[in-house]
Amino acid sequence: MFQLKNVTRQFGKKTAVSSVTFDIPQGQMVGVIGRSGAGKSTLLRMINRLVDLSSGSIDFDGAEVSSLRGAALRTWQRDCAMIFQQFNLVPRLDVLTNVLLGRLNHRSTVLSILNMFTREERIMAIGALERLGIEQTALQAAGTLSGGQQQRVAIARALMQQPKVLLADEPIASLDPLNAKIVMDALRDINERDGITVITNLHTLDTARNYCERIIGMAHGRVVFDGQPRDLTAAAVAEIYGADTGIEESMTSTSINIPAAAPQEETASAGLKPLALAGI
Ligand SMILES: Nc1ncnc2c1ncn2[C@@H]1O[C@H](COP(=O)(O)OP(=O)(O)OP(=O)(O)O)[C@@H](O)[C@H]1O
Numbered sequence: 395m396f397q398l399k400n401v402t403r404q405f406g407k408k409t410a411v412s413s414v415t416f417d418i419p420q421g422q423m424v425g426v427i428g429r430s431g432a433g434k435s436t437l438l439r440m441i442n443r444l445v446d447l448s449s450g451s452i453d454f455d456g457a458e459v460s461s462l463r464g465a466a467l468r469t470w471q472r473d474c475a476m477i478f479q480q481f482n483l484v485p486r487l488d489v490l491t492n493v494l495l496g497r498l499n500h501r502s503t504v505l506s507i508l509n510m511f512t513r514e515e516r517i518m519a520i521g522a523l524e525r526l527g528i529e530q531t532a533l534q535a536a537g538t539l540s541g542g543q544q545q546r547v548a549i550a551r552a553l554m555q556q557p558k559v560l561l562a563d564e565p566i567a568s569l570d571p572l573n574a575k576i577v578m579d580a581l582r583d584i585n586e587r588d589g590i591t592v593i594t595n596l597h598t599l600d601t602a603r604n605y606c607e608r609i610i611g612m613a614h615g616r617v618v619f620d621g622q623p624r625d626l627t628a629a630a631v632a633e634i635y636g637a638d639t640g641i642e643e644s645m646t647s648t649s650i651n652i653p654a655a656a657p658q659e660e661t662a663s664a665g666l667k668p669l670a671l672a673g674i
């Protein structure tokens with residue numbers, strides 16, 4: 395169970411996240427939406443402490459994660475895995491080694507420096523790759539994989555941390571619609587089968603609606619919507635994205651129901667943020 399109380403982050407005079415308060419029960423799948431600059435990434439980064447809070451507190455299962463230091467902070471960052479839009483793999487290393495890197499926080503520094511992994515860890519890594527359907531890529535350099543495959547490697551690496559929480563910062567923003575679906579299905583499976591809380595930033599409304607039982611809408615650093623997909627009315631969408639943007643749901647769609655003969659450019663650009671949402 396997460397409890398965020400008045401979570402605030404300032405960068406100089408800019409308030410990126412402003413007095414955010416909400417609870418998340420264990421095992422929920424939450425989508426965070428909002429236009430560019432709304433504070434979505436900063437919020438996720440504060441949860442796993444890549445960014446410190448300016449004020450407020452974040453508790454997980456009764457422990458205050460916002461004040462952890464040293465080894466306790468590293469343990470939290472192991473329990474709270476994170477995946478990113480750009481995958482953050484080591485491109486020259488093979489896929490299996492990239493996945494094994496997810497074990498680093500579980501082991502002694504000496505073993506880590508020697509880059510020695512146990513037989514059990516290797517079996518676990520292959521199992522994670524099999525779960526994501528990409529075990530055949532195990533010995534390939536990660537940089538040679540498609541974006542969708544790379545994101546699945548990143549998820550497999552996150553699973554190696556045996557996390558309690560999985561944070562995903564726009565995990566499908568660089569992917570074509572089919573790979574976006576594969577990655578979102580994988581996140582849903584991890585949430586449902588393993589009971590891991592998933593909090594994911596998304597720039598597409600339909601993805602948030604289809605996959606998340608709860609949607610948090612942010613605007614100007616504040617939470618302006620917190621509810622179930624069915625509560626996300628046109629008025630709520632206008633408040634999240636700004637009434638001036640003229641947002642229509644179809645503009646943010648990553649639906650895979652595109653014609654099979656769609657031109658290549660169209661498919662390639664489907665993962666890009668719509669201009670209106672990018673705040674341009
Ligand atoms: N390290 C930083 N230094 C200064 N300002 C920052 C920093 N990180 C974020 N900001 C500012 O905080 C605000 C919120 O940024 P954030 O990246 O959290 O937004 P976002 O909702 O994730 O946007 P996007 O959809 O573009 O990813 C923005 O105005 C941004 O410029």
Ligand SMILES: [Mg+2]
Nearest residue numbers: 434435436595
């Ligand atoms: Mg962001």
